[in-house]
Amino acid sequence: MVQVAPTPVLSLRGICKRYGAVQALLDVELDIQAGEVVALVGDNGAGKSTLVKVITGVDPADEGVIEWNGRPVRINSPHDAQTLGIASVYQDLALCESLDVVGNIFLGHEICVAGVLDEVAMERRARRMDLLDSLSAHLPSVRVPVASLSAGQRQTVAISRALLSEPELLILDEPTAALGVSQTAHLLDLIDRLRDHGRGVLLISHDLGDVKAIADKVAVLRLGRNNGFFDVPTTSQEQIVSSITGATDNAVTHRKTRPWEATL
Template sequence: MQAAPVPQATTGAPVLGLQNIRKEFGGVVAIEDFSLDVHAGEVVALVGDNGAGKSTLIKIICGVYPPTAGRILIDGSETRFSDPADSQARGIQVVFQDLALAERQPVYMNLFLGREAVTGPFRRLDRRRMIRESEELVRGMDVRIPSAKSTIRDLSGGQRQGVAIARATHWASKLVLMDEPTAALGVAETQKVEKIIGGLRERNLAVLIISHSLDQVFRLSDRICVLRRGVQIGIRRTHETTNNEIVSMITGLT
């Protein structure tokens, strides 16, 4: 297992601040009293068993669900997202576990989904520009696809994952949320995704990643936050904890 990078000292307001977040669905409490700060240039891993509330928390941050209680702060200012478009406008992008790609559309249309480039007085789609910029983007991120004109449904799982991550990282200006970004990938494709995540840190973006692979968590993250059945168990600096401690926190066994 490789040692995780030692996080740099953080200054100023965190990119993301979650304070006493609670989420209820009817009478069911999915998240209870969750607080976390994520700073620019930091990778924070969110871990826990299935049903711990990790994906629910991601959806609260990106505007899919409103919190039942608690505060969301972006750069120190309290924010309420009415929908995902609100969070995207604030520089937040998410890579969902199901990727959220339009399978019948080409790669370039997926990369510009909701932000299509237009030209001329009649505002026609500027396909040439989108294709050119998409090819530059995927080439720069080493996402190996036949062409930006390729249809998503004709790509492999790893190629689709690469497109989803490329879209998120291209449009994010503050925070990237990733829900199991390498769950269905092979070793080589996983290494490429992890390299991309390292590049996000170098761009001074904040990253919050859900992963079931503790080896991956220890390779990538600066801090690890553990959830169990909707309850925040604790936060550890990656270089100050061990695999055994995190497993004990996840399972509740000591």
């Protein structure tokens, strides 16, 4: 009996983006399944940030097809991406340090009753959020200012805020860049829990140790093009590095090529 592969939650085909004379992305392809962590890696200038901007609607693609749960969609703005179920946490986290944990989670999505903030309802809902369970164990209260939190705790708050809308796909941009060893381990545990809850995760990272520890698949960009798709359990770190640096040419040049069928 032939097994039919599940439909990806997000599928990119032939994505192109140009800035004047610079071809930032050329025929880029990417698939992300529900309950899967896909790492997007590449050297500086490889096109990772541009591809994230395309997916989140910050800077729409010039050409190509984006499919969401099997149907073609247009993502022309961040609102379009959020409506579909795409959330992102950028490296700067965009937290307001003068607000407490609850205030940051609901920033821009406050619960109001008769024009007045319902602090009790927001705190109650925040405490029910899965990711805050472990965070609350290390805090005297979810009412402490974010300015008093560690880098790892702030990362958890930012992720919790992104999950408030219950997205199907979460994009994490260099989430461990400013974290220590123990904080990184805690964050990787959180990503693992997101996968267990059936969410797709796109992880942008320069740390191949983190990638090998948590990702299911790796997509390599080089000079704005695909240069390899790898299953993490069967691929060595050296093979991924070779693809990043260009020592191994795995470029996907045909739009109909299925990403995970690319050979090493």
